[in-house]
Amino acid sequence: MSQSPRDVSQSSRDASDGSLPPLQPGPSIKKRKSANKPDIRGSIGVFISGGALSFVLVAALALFALLFFRGASAFWPRPLTEWKMENGQTFLVEEFETKDDGSIRGRIANREYQAGRLDFVAEKPELIASRSRPENAVRMERTENGPFHGYLLGEGPNEEGVEGYRVQRPNRDELFFPRENVLRVQYPNQLSFFGRVGTWFGSVGRFIVEVPREANTEGGVLSPLVGTALMVFLMTLMVMPFGVLAAVYLNEYARDSWFTRVARVAVNNLAGVPSIVYGVFGLGFLIYGLGDSIDSLFFGVGEGDMPIFGNPGLLWASVTMALLTVPVVVVATEEGLRAIPREQRDGALALGATRWEMLSRVILPGAKPGILTGAILAISRAAGEVAPLMLTGVVGFEPDLPISTEAPFLHLQERFMHLGFHIYAVGFQSPNVEAAEPLVYATASLLLVLVISLNLVAIRWRTKVRRSLQGR
Amino acid sequence: MTESVVTDAHPESSSRPTSDLGRIAADSASRRSLLEPSTEMVIRSEKLNFFYDNTAQALFDVDIDVRRGQVVAFIGPSGCGKSTFLRTLNRMNDTIPNTRAEGLVELDGVDIYSPDVDVVELRRRVGMVFQRPNPFPMSIYDNIAFGPRLHSKMTKSETDDLVERCLRGAALWDETHDRLKASALALSGGQQQRLCIARALANDPEVLLLDEPCSALDPNSTSKIEDLIFELRGNYTIIIVTHNMQQAARVSDRTAFFLKGKLIEEGATTEIFTRPSHDETEAYITGRFG
Numbered sequence: 001m002s003q004s005p006r007d008v009s010q011s012s013r014d015a016s017d018g019s020l021p022p023l024q025p026g027p028s029i030k031k032r033k034s035a036n037k038p039d040i041r042g043s044i045g046v047f048i049s050g051g052a053l054s055f056v057l058v059a060a061l062a063l064f065a066l067l068f069f070r071g072a073s074a075f076w077p078r079p080l081t082e083w084k085m086e087n088g089q090t091f092l093v094e095e096f097e098t099k100d101d102g103s104i105r106g107r108i109a110n111r112e113y114q115a116g117r118l119d120f121v122a123e124k125p126e127l128i129a130s131r132s133r134p135e136n137a138v139r140m141e142r143t144e145n146g147p148f149h150g151y152l153l154g155e156g157p158n159e160e161g162v163e164g165y166r167v168q169r170p171n172r173d174e175l176f177f178p179r180e181n182v183l184r185v186q187y188p189n190q191l192s193f194f195g196r197v198g199t200w201f202g203s204v205g206r207f208i209v210e211v212p213r214e215a216n217t218e219g220g221v222l223s224p225l226v227g228t229a230l231m232v233f234l235m236t237l238m239v240m241p242f243g244v245l246a247a248v249y250l251n252e253y254a255r256d257s258w259f260t261r262v263a264r265v266a267v268n269n270l271a272g273v274p275s276i277v278y279g280v281f282g283l284g285f286l287i288y289g290l291g292d293s294i295d296s297l298f299f300g301v302g303e304g305d306m307p308i309f310g311n312p313g314l315l316w317a318s319v320t321m322a323l324l325t326v327p328v329v330v331v332a333t334e335e336g337l338r339a340i341p342r343e344q345r346d347g348a349l350a351l352g353a354t355r356w357e358m359l360s361r362v363i364l365p366g367a368k369p370g371i372l373t374g375a376i377l378a379i380s381r382a383a384g385e386v387a388p389l390m391l392t393g394v395v396g397f398e399p400d401l402p403i404s405t406e407a408p409f410l411h412l413q414e415r416f417m418h419l420g421f422h423i424y425a426v427g428f429q430s431p432n433v434e435a436a437e438p439l440v441y442a443t444a445s446l447l448l449v450l451v452i453s454l455n456l457v458a459i460r461w462r463t464k465v466r467r468s469l470q471g472r
Numbered sequence: 473m474t475e476s477v478v479t480d481a482h483p484e485s486s487s488r489p490t491s492d493l494g495r496i497a498a499d500s501a502s503r504r505s506l507l508e509p510s511t512e513m514v515i516r517s518e519k520l521n522f523f524y525d526n527t528a529q530a531l532f533d534v535d536i537d538v539r540r541g542q543v544v545a546f547i548g549p550s551g552c553g554k555s556t557f558l559r560t561l562n563r564m565n566d567t568i569p570n571t572r573a574e575g576l577v578e579l580d581g582v583d584i585y586s587p588d589v590d591v592v593e594l595r596r597r598v599g600m601v602f603q604r605p606n607p608f609p610m611s612i613y614d615n616i617a618f619g620p621r622l623h624s625k626m627t628k629s630e631t632d633d634l635v636e637r638c639l640r641g642a643a644l645w646d647e648t649h650d651r652l653k654a655s656a657l658a659l660s661g662g663q664q665q666r667l668c669i670a671r672a673l674a675n676d677p678e679v680l681l682l683d684e685p686c687s688a689l690d691p692n693s694t695s696k697i698e699d700l701i702f703e704l705r706g707n708y709t710i711i712i713v714t715h716n717m718q719q720a721a722r723v724s725d726r727t728a729f730f731l732k733g734k735l736i737e738e739g740a741t742t743e744i745f746t747r748p749s750h751d752e753t754e755a756y757i758t759g760r761f762g
Contacts, residue, residue: 346600346602347602349595350602353618362616365609
């Protein structure tokens with residue numbers, strides 16, 4: 001330190017006396033010549049990471065696009081084409097796509113009259129003698145046997161004294177459908193473009209507000225929609241108080257001991273337990289254990305009687321899902337509690353608040369964003385989860401809703417339908433796979449829309465709460 | 473307990489290295505000498521020892537008397553125990569696990585560590601303001617009303633009056649009267665700290681403990697807080713912990729110097745800053761260590 005300015009010119013070799021080397025200007029910061037060339041090494045990182053991001057984006061977009069396109073096209077009212085076949089048969093066909101081998105796939109409907117009860121065909125164009133689009137071709141939605149393609153004779157039920165529809169299959173005998181068997185009559189070949197759009201919206205609306213029919217191959221998804229909503233609602237009612245209170249205990253009351261550390265690890269690990277395991281627990285403990293006890297204690301159900309709560313149902317499915325999502329809520333709430341600065345706790349205590357007053361009036365309101373995050377995660381998880389529900393109350397076909405206008409309004413012991421399981425049931429357990437296929441995409445799109453909109457609403461709400469807490 | 477006014481002309485004091493602080497202390501003492509200090513004791517501690525983790529001793533036999541209406545400054549280097557001592561006076565240290573206080577602390581003649589003391593009532597009467605402004609994440613209005621609402625049922629108009637009185641008392645009314653329902657976190661740091669003082673005043677305390685209230689604030693906000701302390705003097709007993717010796721000299725009637733958990737010296741501020749009786753005190757206030 002005591003070096004005179006003259007020593008600056010000397011190199012650091014004589015700094016051996018323990019003093020610091022003299023201050024010298026560092027290497028030049030001017031660009032080297034090579035720096036004008038593109039920096040390959042720097043760019044590789046950008047390429048790789050940017051590429052990974054675009055891949056993820058493209059994959060997500062492709063998923064959405066496929067689901068929404070296939071789902072939406074299921075409701076588009078396609079025209080009916082009359083096929084006169086070389087062998088003399090005549091069909092009214094709702095044409096879909098042309099396959100790779102050149103054959104045209106279409107729906108001929110009128111299932112009860114077809115060999116093997118198959119209402120879908122795929123024929124080579126050379127076997128079709130002529131194709132035309134008769135203006136008066138009619139499509140009827142019926143309560144059973146799927147749609148009917150044919151021609152309407154007379155005025156239908158508007159005629160005096162006629163209690164149904166007189167119809168004719170192409171080039172076949174006359175038929176009579178009672179009025180109550182026919183849901184809708186449509187002339188798809190007379191529709192303008194806007195008429196088709198209107199019909200499309202009508203079909204989408206009916207898809208949401210109608211219950212499924214005919215083993216899920218026809219009708220809508222009201223039952224799974226209501227079932228999912230009820231299950232998620234009941235689950236939220238159960239999981240939020242428990243999860244928040246558990247987090248409050250862990251974070252506010254419990255001292256740091258081996259017990260709390262074990263509890264925290266256990267809670268975190270619960271989040272990683274495969275969901276089907278929760279289903280097994282729900283079935284084994286909740287239904288066969290708790291449910292059977294409730295039955296014998298309160299309802300006098302004995303051996304051989306039909307169990308009430310000893311059966312899979314809405315209540316047990318909700319409880320199982322609540323158990324499954326409780327770690328998510330605990331972790332998110334703890335996160336929120338930890339974010340409250342110590343000063344605010346001290347501030348409340350110094351004003352004479354008891355511990356509970358501090359918690360309920362300062363800490364919990366301040367942790368609201370964290371608690372809401374937990375709720376968002378729990379709800380999204382529960383709305384999409386299927387495996388544990390299959391064991392605890394969800395069935396493939398149960399169009400009756402678990403709510404009614406008669407007391408007790410909410411039927412907790414009843415089995416119900418669920419959108420996630422509905423996708424599986426429609427797609428893989430349907431007696432008529434081809435008729436059900438578009439509904440798979442439509443249901444999947446609906447589930448996606450539901451989960452995304454739930455998330456968006458909750459995230460907006462959280463942002464609002466956070467803003468108001470921060471005074472912006 | 474005499475407020476001896478020391479002027480610059482005093483040959484002894486001006487020659488000493490403490491003269492700057494001494495002049496500040498003397499100036500402010502002369503400005504407020506109108507107030508006749510009470511002789512009534514509010515806080516008294518006797519042989520107070522304090523332990524963290526049940527073994528690490530932070531305070532050693534602290535004896536101090538604080539009289540009503542005075543402003544007392546605690547000074548000393550970091551870790552000397554002044555904040556710890558401050559926090560024993562409203563039992564805030566109780567919230568830290570594994571701590572222990574031995575000895576006597578009295579508020580108005582009552583031992584505050586005796587088992588029949590209601591800590592809630594104690595903290596209502598001994599308000600505290602912390603180093604970092606800590607308004608609650610709620611409106612300005614609700615922040616002020618927080619304490620009183622804990623302790624009694626209040627009508628809307630009573631609360632309105634109280635909020636206005638406290639905000640005026642903390643010289644914050646003019647800046648906030650048109651946005652009482654806005655979040656307190658939207659205020660500036662200095663305003664937040666004055667809000668915290670107003671919030672403490674809303675409990676109608678006897679004693680106000682200020683734990684380095686200006687250390688997170690800019691000079692302008694600091695001077696507003698100091699003006700406020702000056703305003704509150706006489707109506708409240710104020711104990712302020714500070715690292716800023718000019719501040720101690722400006723605002724306090726009496727100063728206590730802590731070192732390594734011991735109370736080295738306590739006396740009239742003008743005395744401490746002009747004629748400290750201990751070498752350590754002199755070394756600290758002249759900046760030779762700490």
